[in-house]
Amino acid sequence: xxxxxxxxxxxxxxxxxxxxxxxxxxxxxxxxxxxxxxxxxxxxxxxxxxxxxxxxxxxxxxxxxxxxxxxxxxxxxxxxxxxxxxxxxxxxxxxxxxxxxxxxxxxxxxxxxxxxxxxxxxxxxxxxxxxxxxxxxxxxxxxxxxxxxxxxxxxxxxxxxxxxxxxxxxxxxxx
Numbered sequence: 001x002x003x004x005x006x007x008x009x010x011x012x013x014x015x016x017x018x019x020x021x022x023x024x025x026x027x028x029x030x031x032x033x034x035x036x037x038x039x040x041x042x043x044x045x046x047x048x049x050x051x052x053x054x055x056x057x058x059x060x061x062x063x064x065x066x067x068x069x070x071x072x073x074x075x076x077x078x079x080x081x082x083x084x085x086x087x088x089x090x091x092x093x094x095x096x097x098x099x100x101x102x103x104x105x106x107x108x109x110x111x112x113x114x115x116x117x118x119x120x121x122x123x124x125x126x127x128x129x130x131x132x133x134x135x136x137x138x139x140x141x142x143x144x145x146x147x148x149x150x151x152x153x154x155x156x157x158x159x160x161x162x163x164x165x166x167x168x169x170x171x172x173x174x175x
Contacts, residue, residue, distance in 0.1 A: 004028070013059045019052040020044065026056055026087075030063050035093040039064075045071070045083035048140075065091025066098045071140065074106040101139055 001021070008015050008024035011031050015023050022044055033039050047053050048071065060067050070086040077084060104110065138146055152158050161167055 011059070013055045015055055016052045020046065020050075022046075023052060023056050027059055030059065030089075030092075033063075033092040037092045038088070038090040039092070040089075041087045042076070042084050043087050045085050047085055047087065060087075060089060061096045061099075063092060064089040065094035065096055066100070067096075068100045068102060070102040070104055070110070072104050072106060076107055099139075103140060 004021065004024035005015055005017075005019070008027040011027050013024075013027045015027075026041060026043060029041070030039065047056065048069065066089065068088040070088070072083075072085070075083060076086075138149070141149070153160070
């Protein structure tokens with residue numbers, strides 16, 4: 001575990017001790033991709049929402065020009081207790097320009113993907129995602145829902161749970 005976290009640190013990514021093993025693995029694997037190259041990875045769904053995933057997300061946006069995340073309503077691997085996503089990245093070493101989220105029902109629907117493209121041309125911004133302020137899962141919400149959430153979060157009467165209570169991961173096992 002220490003060696004994995006050190007490898008991620010050598011790539012410029014400081015990960016929390018709470019990080020799951022996939023996080024340093026994904027960072028380290030990225031370092032083997034040649035300039036202009038592509039990468040495809042089956043990753044845990046935590047990539048879209050876990051706080052420890054934010055440094056990985058920033059690293060991906062600094063490492064690739066385009067990042068696609070395919071999320072599934074039905075588990076890709078039904079016998080596992082883990083929800084997964086498919087991460088597709090291209091343009092290693094080129095400036096980041098696009099994040100595309102594809103919402104799919106199951107693996108059979110890969111050919112019929114619907115997507116939400118977050119880039120400058122679509123009038124949306126990836127700055128929240130790449131800076132770690134927003135989680136990828138926010139972009140899966142319909143725009144009206146996302147706007148309402150952000151409006152409510154900006155009100156003085158609304159308090160974030162983390163401001164009144166300590167929120168942390170409850171229990172993790174390697175089994």
